[in-house]
Structures are given as C-alpha cells and as structure tokens.
Amino acid sequence: MSRIRDAAPGGPKYAGEVTDEAPVGSTIGDVSPRRTPVRVPASRYISTEWAQLEAERLWPHVWQLACTLDHVREPGDWFEYTCGPLSVLIVRGDDSGLRAFQNVCLHRGNELCSGSGTGMDEIRCVYHRWCWGLDGRLREVPSRKGFGVLKNDEYMLNAVQVDTWGPLVFVNLDLSAEPLADFLAPVVNETAWLRTEEYAARAIITIPLPCNWKTGIDAFSETYHVQGIHRQMIPSTDDVNGPQQVWERHGRLGQPYGIPSPRLRDGATDQEIWESFVATQGERVGQPGREDPGPVPERRAGESVRALLARLIREQGASAGIDLGAFDDAQITDLHQYNCFPNISPVFLVESLAVVRTRPGGTPDDCLLDLFFLQRVAPGAPRSAPVDVTMDAETADVGTVFNQDIVNLQRAQRGLHQPGFTHLTLSREEMRIENLHRNLERYLGIEPSDITGG
Ligand code: FES
Ligand SMILES: [Fe+2]
Known part of the structure; x- marks a missing residue:
C-alpha cells in the first residue's frame, strides 16, 4: 500500500471545479483560499440555549425532509414526521391531494396520530372522538350541543406546507415561508439530469446517536475525513479534488471514483483501485461483500x-431492467452529493440514492x-411501501462506509464539552459546514461576526 501524504496543491482538476470564482448565486461561502481558518463556537453544538434558539427560530420555519412519496402514494396513506417536539401528519387525500397538518386535536390538544399507515378515511382523535376529513375539515363532534355554537370553519386542522422534490416529501410549518422550489434552488435544476422521480424508496433506517444533529450532518458535509475514517477508500477515491460548490443555502460535492487519492504519493495500481472499490461499494459492480475481489476483470483494449x-455499473443496471444509457462514464461512476440546509445530504449515484438526515x-x-x-427503478415499475426501522448504533449494519461514520459519531460529541475547546x-475544504452556520445565523438572528475567518 502506498504511503499517504498531504495533497500537493495543483492536483488534478475536474470539470466544474470551483476555485477562485464565486459560485453563481452565492452571497456567502467564499471558496477562494483563506488567509485564516473559520472558527465556529463549540457552544453551538452543546448548549441548551443554542438548541432552544434552534427550536424557536429554525425548525418551525424551515423546509424539512419528512418522508418519501412512496410513504404516501395512495389515498388514505399517512405518515407522521417528527422533529423534536414538532409533529406533522402527512396525508394522501381521497382526491389524491397531498396535505399536511399539525398533529394535534383542536379539542384539548391530544396528538392525533402516531407512526404511519394506510387506508385512513378520517382523522379521528381517540380521546373524545372528534373527527376530521382527510382534507382537514371538521366532520364530527360527539355531544356537540354541549359546546354551544361551534363552527366547523373555525376548526380546520392547522395546515402545514407540503411539497415534493423528486421522490422526497418536504414540510414547512411556517405558512409564510417561500415555496419549496425557491428554497431548494438551484439544487432541483442541478439534479434534473438524474431523473430523480425514478428513485423508489426501500427503507428509512433511524439510529439514535449521542451527538448533536449538526455534529451528525457535518460528517456528511466534507471528505476531509476520508483519510481518517474511510482509509480503505483512498486507492479508489479522489477525496481531495472533487469539485465543491456552495450556493446561498445549499452545497454540492462531486466525488470521483475509480482513481486514487492524490494523498497517495505513489498512486495506486489498477489492482489496488479495484480492490478498494469492491471493498467499499462492491454491490455497484455485482460484487457485494467480497473479502477477496480477485483480479481486475478482463478489460477492453485501452x-x-x-x-x-x-461499464460494469451499466451492465448491472441493464440486468435489473434499468436503463443508464443516457449517462456518461463520469456521471455513472461518481457520487453526486448535495447538502441541503439545514439537515439533509442527498447522496446520488445513478442507480441509487441515499439521503442522510x-x-x-x-x-x-x-x-x-x-x-x-x-433505488432507481424502471419508469412505471410497481412501487411498494418502504420499510422503516429503528436500530441501535451498536448493531446497525448499513454498509461499510456508513458503519464507519456511525462508529465515529459516537465519539464525536464528547470532546466538544472540554473547557479548553x-x-x-x-478549512476551505469544510466550506459546506461553514455554509450551514452562515444560514443558521440568519434563521437565528445571530450576527455573522460570531464566526471568524478571512
Ligand atoms: S382531545 Fe381530541 S377529542 Fe378531546
Ligand atoms: Fe464518512
């Protein structure tokens, strides 16, 4: 194995890499070389006061990924999304309209629904059995006369904004917030080539972790840690020169695969690239979980x-009835990662999509x-309900690379409490984390000068 060194400046460049020019639409997130590092107060990750500010000024006002379209595809399908104390009920109506409501009964405040399900034809509170239609209109109040005059129009369930991006369903409790498409710009247009509507949801795996939500998403906002946590990726991953871009709120990384990291002084042999790729994402080339991937498969001339x-990924797709013919080699091989404020990272491969939240x-x-x-499915292929499970961090097995992140995140929070920290x-490589904080400042009304750097 070659030795790892720090990347030399001026390594290989890729189309679209942002270096000195400010990205289109960017007002923050300067990507030019820095004179000094950006420094973010550790208290943002550990203080109850900061968490309280987020609870008041961020979560009730920002668009949040709630579930997937496959969770609420048919009339009567419903899904409860929670974020801290906030709970939103997403319902597919009898008229096929997608609606969302605050999950609270307007009689005495009971929670209306818990979990998810199908076949709902009314929203009925179990406490005293007040009942609403799937459109949020009050339908029935037992012993109604006892309330005197009680107007149905004044007891509509509290509406929540709901909209979709490809297969993903978002909600926003703030009815005055901008439309989702405006909030996500320019990510929706940026990803249109991926035909995002073809991704079908298979599962949501939820893992409670002992770290701040920002500590968690930060680990999916930079590739600086690949040489620390995912070293087996180094021979098959350029973890240094993948183009990054930050927009006003969101960011992206293009992660090239099938070439060695410039951190490897002597590069990597074709065999080392192959072994590294199979060890970390062998399922993409029909080699899942292979300890010994064998020699590099026979290649065509040149x-x-x-x-x-x-070619192997394309062939895998074809064998599953998926046509990847419209995509070029780089689109097929590489990872296309986005970071959408505040708390998700959609990680696109042409054949699959993982979203970290x-x-x-x-x-x-x-x-x-x-x-x-x-997973990408053929257009028109039948869809089934995803499986949603909660796992504990010790036993969750969600693939080699995610497993390594989960192990690391269990130790990522404790150091933040030490008084000397x-x-x-x-660094500039961590610009997507900085961008998260710049946007947090806006929502929380914190002076930007609280972050230093230049
Ligand atoms: S609290 Fe829901 S009906 Fe009474
Ligand atoms: Fe990681």
Missing part, C-alpha cells in the same frame, strides 16, 4: 479501471440519524 467500473434529540448531545435508501476550526 479501458481504464474507471471506464471498466462505469439528522434531527435534534432530547438534549443538544442527542440526535436521530436517519438513512433513506432509494472553545471553537471548531474549519
């Missing part, structure tokens, strides 16, 4: 390992890590 990987837990030191797993120090 075919690089990277081109071979693209972190939600606040009961204390600043707790969160829920949710992993959405989706006052600030996180961010």
Whole structure:
C-alpha cells in the first residue's frame, strides 16, 4: 500500500471545479483560499440555549425532509414526521391531494396520530372522538350541543406546507415561508439530469446517536475525513479534488471514483483501485461483500479501471431492467452529493440514492440519524411501501462506509464539552459546514461576526 501524504496543491482538476470564482448565486461561502481558518463556537453544538434558539427560530420555519412519496402514494396513506417536539401528519387525500397538518386535536390538544399507515378515511382523535376529513375539515363532534355554537370553519386542522422534490416529501410549518422550489434552488435544476422521480424508496433506517444533529450532518458535509475514517477508500477515491460548490443555502460535492487519492504519493495500481472499490461499494459492480475481489476483470483494449467500473455499473443496471444509457462514464461512476440546509445530504449515484438526515434529540448531545435508501427503478415499475426501522448504533449494519461514520459519531460529541475547546476550526475544504452556520445565523438572528475567518 502506498504511503499517504498531504495533497500537493495543483492536483488534478475536474470539470466544474470551483476555485477562485464565486459560485453563481452565492452571497456567502467564499471558496477562494483563506488567509485564516473559520472558527465556529463549540457552544453551538452543546448548549441548551443554542438548541432552544434552534427550536424557536429554525425548525418551525424551515423546509424539512419528512418522508418519501412512496410513504404516501395512495389515498388514505399517512405518515407522521417528527422533529423534536414538532409533529406533522402527512396525508394522501381521497382526491389524491397531498396535505399536511399539525398533529394535534383542536379539542384539548391530544396528538392525533402516531407512526404511519394506510387506508385512513378520517382523522379521528381517540380521546373524545372528534373527527376530521382527510382534507382537514371538521366532520364530527360527539355531544356537540354541549359546546354551544361551534363552527366547523373555525376548526380546520392547522395546515402545514407540503411539497415534493423528486421522490422526497418536504414540510414547512411556517405558512409564510417561500415555496419549496425557491428554497431548494438551484439544487432541483442541478439534479434534473438524474431523473430523480425514478428513485423508489426501500427503507428509512433511524439510529439514535449521542451527538448533536449538526455534529451528525457535518460528517456528511466534507471528505476531509476520508483519510481518517474511510482509509480503505483512498486507492479508489479522489477525496481531495472533487469539485465543491456552495450556493446561498445549499452545497454540492462531486466525488470521483475509480482513481486514487492524490494523498497517495505513489498512486495506486489498477489492482489496488479495484480492490478498494469492491471493498467499499462492491454491490455497484455485482460484487457485494467480497473479502477477496480477485483480479481486475478482463478489460477492453485501452479501458481504464474507471471506464471498466462505469461499464460494469451499466451492465448491472441493464440486468435489473434499468436503463443508464443516457449517462456518461463520469456521471455513472461518481457520487453526486448535495447538502441541503439545514439537515439533509442527498447522496446520488445513478442507480441509487441515499439521503442522510439528522434531527435534534432530547438534549443538544442527542440526535436521530436517519438513512433513506432509494433505488432507481424502471419508469412505471410497481412501487411498494418502504420499510422503516429503528436500530441501535451498536448493531446497525448499513454498509461499510456508513458503519464507519456511525462508529465515529459516537465519539464525536464528547470532546466538544472540554473547557479548553472553545471553537471548531474549519478549512476551505469544510466550506459546506461553514455554509450551514452562515444560514443558521440568519434563521437565528445571530450576527455573522460570531464566526471568524478571512
Ligand atoms: S382531545 Fe381530541 S377529542 Fe378531546
Ligand atoms: Fe464518512
């Protein structure tokens, strides 16, 4: 194995890499080389006061990923999304309209529904059996006369904004918030080539973790840690020069695979690239869980390992009835990761989509890590309800790379409490974490000068 060194400046560049020019639409997140690091107060990750500010000024006002369309595809399908104390009920109506409501009975405040299900034809509170239609209109009040005049129009369930991006359903409790498409811009247009509507949800795996929700999503906002936590990826991953971009709220990374990291002084042999790729994402080339992947498969004349990987992924897709013919080799081989404010990272491969989401837990030191797993299916293929499970961090097995992140996140929070650690120090490579904080400041009404750096 080659030795790892720090990347030399001026390594290989890729189309679309942002270097000196400000990205289109960017007002913050300067990506030019820094004179000093950005320093973020550690208290943002551990203090109850900060968490309280988020609870008041962020979560009730921001668009949040709630579930997938496959959770609420048929009339009567419903799904409860929770974020801390907030609970939103998403319902597919008899008229096929998608609606969302605050999950509270307007009689005495009982929670209306818990979990998810199908076949709902009314929303009935179990406490005293007040009942609403799936459109949120009050339908029935037992012993109604006892209330005197009680107007149905004044007892509509509290509406919540709901909208979709490809297969993903978002909600926003703030009815005055901008439309989802405006909030997500330009990510929706950026990803249109992926034909996002073809991804079908298979599962959401929820894992409670002892870390702040930002600690969690930060680990999916930079590739600086690949050389620390995911070293087996190094021979098959350029973890240094993948193009990053930050927009006003969101960011992206293009992660090239099938080439070695420039951190490897002597590069990597074709065999090392192959072994690294199979060890970390062998299922993409029909080699899931292989300890010994064997020699590099036979190649066509002049075919690089990277081109071979693209061909094998294409063949895998074809054998599953998925047409990847419209995509070029780089689109097929590489990872297309987005970071959408505040708490999700959709990670696109052409054949699958994983969405990482972190939600606040009961204390600043707790969160829920949710992993959405989706797979591309042929247009018109039948869809089935996803499987949603909660696993504990010790036993969850969600693939080699995610497993490594989960193990690390269990130790990522405790150090933040040490009195000598006052600030996180961010490099240019960690610009997507900085962007999260710049946007948090806006929502929370914190002076931008609280983050230093230049
Ligand atoms: S609290 Fe729901 S009907 Fe009374
Ligand atoms: Fe990671």
